[in-house]
Amino acid sequence: MELPSYRELAKMVDHSLLKPTMARDELEAGCRLAVEYDVATVCIVPYYLARASEILEGSSVLPSTTIGFPHGGQATRVKQLEAEQALDDGARELDMVVNISQVLSGDWEAVTRDIAAVLEPTHARGQKLKVIFENCYLTDAQKIRLCELCGELRVDWVKTSTGFGPSGATIEDLRLMRAHSPASVQVKAAGGIADLDMLLKVRATGATRSGCSKTREVLDELRRRLALANEGRP
Numbered sequence: 361m362e363l364p365s366y367r368e369l370a371k372m373v374d375h376s377l378l379k380p381t382m383a384r385d386e387l388e389a390g391c392r393l394a395v396e397y398d399v400a401t402v403c404i405v406p407y408y409l410a411r412a413s414e415i416l417e418g419s420s421v422l423p424s425t426t427i428g429f430p431h432g433g434q435a436t437r438v439k440q441l442e443a444e445q446a447l448d449d450g451a452r453e454l455d456m457v458v459n460i461s462q463v464l465s466g467d468w469e470a471v472t473r474d475i476a477a478v479l480e481p482t483h484a485r486g487q488k489l490k491v492i493f494e495n496c497y498l499t500d501a502q503k504i505r506l507c508e509l510c511g512e513l514r515v516d517w518v519k520t521s522t523g524f525g526p527s528g529a530t531i532e533d534l535r536l537m538r539a540h541s542p543a544s545v546q547v548k549a550a551g552g553i554a555d556l557d558m559l560l561k562v563r564a565t566g567a568t569r570s571g572c573s574k575t576r577e578v579l580d581e582l583r584r585r586l587a588l589a590n591e592g593r594p
Contacts, residue, residue: 363589372400373397373569373578374403375399376571376572378405378523378524384408391416392415394575397579398419402422402424403424403455422453424452425446425451425454427442428457439478442478443456454478458506464497471509475513488517491518492519495533503533503540507536514545519569520537520549521549525551531562538567546567548571549571555577559578
């Protein structure tokens with residue numbers, strides 16, 4: 361598999377700072393690591409988003425956070441308020457969890473209203489929304505219907521997982537989501553992207569983003585392989 365450039369792969373990475381046990385100094389260090397490695401975004405616990413926005417200012421790394429995390433069962437108005445607060449705190453991208461219970465109940469009208477309530481203020485402010493399915497709980501038919509619905513709503517990304525469910529991204533799910541989403545909707549992987557080889561496999565499915573908490577290890581390995589490849593060139 362041909363290696364992409366460092367920038368191409370780094371700008372696939374949403375550096376994840378979502379573990380509930382992370383103290384403030386770890387969150388701060390994580391933001392600075394994201395700037396050092398020039399990734400796409402920092403996806404950080406909501407309470408620290410305003411500070412993260414300050415740290416990332418002037419860099420090409422965007423601040424992002426989660427909505428309805430990790431189970432999606434909050435009332436729709438609560439999710440909307442979360443989104444509005446996050447946008448006020450500097451979020452450029454939001455990762456929201458669908459209401460899994462409503463999906464499993466087949467209440468697609470409620471699922472649509474839930475997503476739209478977060479999408480509307482996000483797009484109104486010129487920012488972007490990723491919709492998390494939590495595929496480990498869903499059938500393929502439910503995943504496909506969510507892809508269709510998100511395409512109709514014109515969300516920016518569909519996303520496999522929170523990383524906090526019993527399993528995360530699979531190559532099969534990424535291929536399914538790419539196949540059933542319109543070209544205007546991108547695909548994001550999350551959960552289990554722990555090494556460079558897996559990130560490269562994710563990229564090969566057509567996914568354009570991946571959550572990652574092992575950013576340093578993954579991108580250091582990419583730099584090492586790129587250096588070796590350059591040494592072998594005439």
